[in-house]
Amino acid sequence: MPQRPAHVQAIRVGLANVRGLSDLRSEALDAVLLAAEEGETDDGQLVYGETEPVTHLYVVQNGRIRLERVGSSAEPVRVGPGQTFGRHVLAGVRGERATSEGPSSLVRIPEAALLEALAGKPGRPQSLQAPIGGPAPAVEGATRRARAAAQGLLRSLGGNALQCLRSPAPYRRLLGYALFFGSWYLAVEAWALPHFNRLPGITEVVHEWLSKDPTFGLSIYTPEYYAHIGSSLRRVGIAFLLATAAGVPIGLGLGASTTFREYVFPVFELLRPVPIPAWIPLAILVFSGAEAPIVFLTLLASFFATALNTFLGVRSIDSKYVLAARCLGATPWQVFRHVIVPGSLPFVLTGLQISMGVAWFSIAAAEMCSGQFGLGYVINTSYTMVKFPTIVIGMLTLGVLGFLTSAIVRLLGERLVVWRARELSMERP
Amino acid sequence: MVNLAVARAAEPRARPPSTIAILRLARPQRRALVSYFAALLVWQLGSTSGRWLGFELPLLGRVPAPSDVLLAWSHLILDPGYWQSWIASWKRVAVGFSAAVLTGVPLGLIMALNRPIWDVVFPVFELLRPIPPLAWVPVAIIFWPTQELSIDAVIFIGAFYTLVLNAVSGARSVDPRLIEVARSMGASKRNILTRLVLPGVLPSVLVGMEVSIGITWEVVVAAEMISGGGSSRAASSGGGLGFFIWNSYVGGSYPQIIVGMISIGIAGYLSSAALRAVAARLSRWNAPHGGRT
């Protein structure tokens, strides 16, 4: 049973008390209520005239109605709250005039609904006037769909382990790894193919990496290993944060302000084609110390990626959102804060992921050319000092760090744009 | 009927004719020129600050001045060694990049269209991808018989991943329903491949090529710097632009560093512009067949 507003409930009670309707079944009364209309009259307003056929039964809610029979000497009749008039509706008689005395409010029931109710038939289909009460059928459908999609998502996140094991994918994945590491082992160590035999073998690398007493001085047990990792991580971290702090505002500015874009973007575009490694000598020349040039080079690469993607993000925002916000009374600053910034966020986060990737690319280049610590330095000096297994340790460590940091940026990003993630989960079949 | 007065009122207001050419340019171009000029001025004054201020400005004071760069460049224009550097770098980019296109694109297509191969190859691919291409330089030098080949190999690695991934996403973007329809209408496998899949893949592959040629230039510069310019004759001339920069730095001719940077910038810009032109051509020709949704 839908919850009715109080005054509708009052009307219902009123109808139930009307003579002739009081013995109706509840459903029939509901049908009458659905068909009923309410309205207000002012003083002296005509409800119906003597020449009109009466088509409704009227119930007075408030006020008073004067009923006169034209051509009759009888005193006019007055009806008040709870009383009905127009009862000759079913008889098809005309000649009565109903006028409001003072403002009153009325409810009227169409002839057809009354007939149906009295005949014990159900009223007209309910859905027609439904939207005000509970959610309409289509809405319920959408809610159900949303719930089903959410459950599906949960299930896929929770990971149905059994099903996962039944599919061939994990076995193929293992096969892929086996093929890769197997051919590395066979080509370099087992068969010692020409050229390949110069490379460090997989057992050699793993043994060195996990050794408590590494032949070439670097393994997971030596503090130097972590010093190199720490130094690379610190450089990437500082550069990434600075690049984000500078790149996002500048990208937003490029996208949001035509003046700023027209002055700054040409210079930006002039600098961008110069590859980051080409900056290495200049950076060493300009910045003093070993640390600053490397951070600068890493920052430069990240900055371009972040600023450019932020700029593209602002450009990707459909102008209708800006117009809609202004229509709704937002000031230019509010448009920036509530439309430009959140609207470009998915692109900004893509930019940050790219920025993290190029940061590792640049730091490898920068550390290999200069610097006294870091994984790039490890790779380069291990080559010159013929510590070949250490080269591979350095490469793999760089790969793992790059992967982990990108994953962190991605996860943080998904946190920030919940709406995008939820939207995408709906699109999935 | 068109009201003439109204029509005239609606004309955009014409700028008053000016004799100074720069004022006749559209606003964006005017502003670009202004900002180029301002940047150049700041650079020039900053670099020469030692001469007119008595002390060097931090950072900028140590950058070679544009006037010195121009002077150095004017000498280099007639130096065949400078142009040999250009040729050497271009050759390496061409070899490494074409090798990456010829292997990466087919691999991407196969990975996208064949589920088992995808399952086997992709995890290894993802394992190797986070390793920066430059970290491969020492291994490449150890493995390949000549330094030339090892630089080519590193360039190949730099371009390879992007090309494969773009080919994959291109192949995946082809609407499977389209293929279904074609199949039900009796199209041969070959027809489906050439008329549906390839045109659908092409835009994505072209984007991948444009991105990866940019990476290629990054890699070639660094590889040339790290490996000392390739073969022994590099020391004099043929080491490529990356080596040219490094050599200028080691030799103390600092304005040449900037000449080298600008040269690489131009070279990279030219190569992507050429690719873009080809892409524009191809996609126009392709438009009616486009399989993308």
Add this chain to the structure above:
Amino acid sequence: MTAGAIAWRSVGTPRAAAVVRPHAADPDAPLRRRGAIQIVDAVKYYGVGESRVLAVDHCSLDISAGEVFVVVGPSGCGKTTLLNALAGFHPLDAGSIHLDGELLCGPGREKAPIGSDRIVVFQNGALFPWKTVLENVAFGPAMRGAIPRDELLERARRRLAEAGLQGYEQSYPGETSSGVKRRVEIVRALMNDPAVLLLDEPFRALDALTKAMMHEALIASYLRNGSTVFFITHDIEEAVFLGSRVAIMTSRPCRPKTILSVDIRYPRSRETVTSKRFRELVAEATTAVHEEALNAYALGEKEG
């Protein structure tokens, strides 16, 4: 006030503030105070120089406060141009627009100011995908900072519930169906109590069933709120079902050809569609639109 018919409405329909309709459905009712639009001799060109096209040619419309004015015309005839000029998105080349007697745009004022007295509901919807349904609905008043946040959110919740949208408050627009999105957008607009609601083919992309539901929902919110509604469509039945008056526009350049008064009372229900009067009006409108479509076609033949 002694004359005039009583404004009957379904039981349970909240009573709109002074439910008085200054139009065909209720000819003698008094004017609402806000939302009367006068468009006088509006002219708009597209493009510049030789190739420019006359989109709107000396178009004049007089829209009373509180009516549902529907504009019907062949696609690309310049209806949207009028709406955009009304909203302040672009200027007219000549002519003027007045809102409640005040100049919106015209001589001395190039573009109408964009503001919350005239709110546009866009063709493909412009709910902010990064804000929840509740935040979207509360957006306008929140930007103006007129109401304390808690009270505002409460009011937004109530408005959503009135429109049958409870349960969607914390959803993002991307998670809801297109019908829900469109209804939320109308609620968002009405939260600002605009003088005029501008709708640019808002239901175009919806399926027939959802569309029918939208119509009833729009009429329900119209009766609650009573803003003037300026509605663009090329669906004739939709026009007659919603409009108190329906203007049929000529194909390019755009100008009113006929203005039909729809003398069918609100609230209109699905039963209205089967009524004789409704069919007559639709037939009348269809004839006029068909003539224009033929003209447009002939024009296209000549040009192309």
